[in-house]
Amino acid sequence: MNRAPKGRFPAQGSTLEDPSDLRDVLTAAPLPTAFYDRDPRIVAQELLGCMLCRRLSHGKVLVVRITETEAYLAEGDTANHAHKGMTRRNRSMFGPPGRAYVYAIHTHHCLNLVTEPEGTASAVLIRAAEPLHGLEEMYRNRRTRNPLLVATGPGRLCQAMQIDKSLDGAEVTRRERLWVCRLSAPENLRFAITPRIGVTSAQELPLRFVLLETDFVSRKLKVRRGR
DNA sequence: CGTAAGATTCACT
DNA sequence: GTGAATCTTACGA
Numbered sequence: 020m021n022r023a024p025k026g027r028f029p030a031q032g033s034t035l036e037d038p039s040d041l042r043d044v045l046t047a048a049p050l051p052t053a054f055y056d057r058d059p060r061i062v063a064q065e066l067l068g069c070m071l072c073r074r075l076s077h078g079k080v081l082v083v084r085i086t087e088t089e090a091y092l093a094e095g096d097t098a099n100h101a102h103k104g105m106t107r108r109n110r111s112m113f114g115p116p117g118r119a120y121v122y123a124i125h126t127h128h129c130l131n132l133v134t135e136p137e138g139t140a141s142a143v144l145i146r147a148a149e150p151l152h153g154l155e156e157m158y159r160n161r162r163t164r165n166p167l168l169v170a171t172g173p174g175r176l177c178q179a180m181q182i183d184k185s186l187d188g189a190e191v192t193r194r195e196r197l198w199v200c201r202l203s204a205p206e207n208l209r210f211a212i213t214p215r216i217g218v219t220s221a222q223e224l225p226l227r228f229v230l231l232e233t234d235f236v237s238r239k240l241k242v243r244r245g246r
Numbered sequence: 247c248g249t250a251a252g253a254t255t256c257a258c259t
Numbered sequence: 260g261t262g263a264a265t266c267t268t269a270c271g272a
Contacts, residue, residue: 174254
């Protein structure tokens with residue numbers, strides 16, 4: 020088993036050091052409302068590999084590549100914050116698709132993207148991402164210089180990208196404070212489907228989607244043994 | 247108004 | 260693996 024030497028980082032990972040690549044990302048059209056106005060399981064899968072972009076108040080833009088998502092269903096999903104109806108916390112999930120639902124948990128925040136039509140409370144939790152641009156800013160926010168620890172977890176991602184409740188309800192279909200884009204037509208990326216992490220109910224539902232062939236995930240996939 | 251729980255993370259054993 | 264940090268929300272009295 021290969022293991023990175025202590026104090027060094029794996030060679031894996033890409034950046035947007037090439038100015039033209041960065042320009043392509045920053046000028047790409049955000050995914051439109053129609054993208055989000057679908058079943059959260061489909062949206063969760065198709066978000067894998069997409070770029071999540073955050074413009075800070077002073078203008079600097081942070082970019083990460085989404086590697087791990089979870090779907091929270093409007094029907095039959097007791098792990099969904101909205102499964103017992105609307106509350107002050109979850110009201111964004113009842114709003115139109117293509118907006119953020121941000122909530123606080125212990126000492127952290129988590130980012131969801133709202134799916135399906137207004138009145139249908141479903142969303143996709145962004146669980147992990149690979150940092151691509153604005154590394155120094157994100158290192159500072161996370162108090163680490165290990166890229167594998169920057170955004171591999173929903174709380175870490177929000178801390179790295181300065182996402183908190185002030186972004187709850189924000190539109191992610193415009194290039195304003197937060198948006199998602201992709202550089203080309205959807206690629207056929209391979210991913211695994213597993214139960215969701217951390218939920219205390221509906222634990223069996225396979226609603227977590229994890230990009231394969233990346234180390235930028237919140238939990239290592241269980242290795243299938245035997246054979 | 248008191249209390250309990252939580253879609254997490256980190257340090258430590 | 261276990262426990263603590265630390266804060267917001269939800270809910271019942």
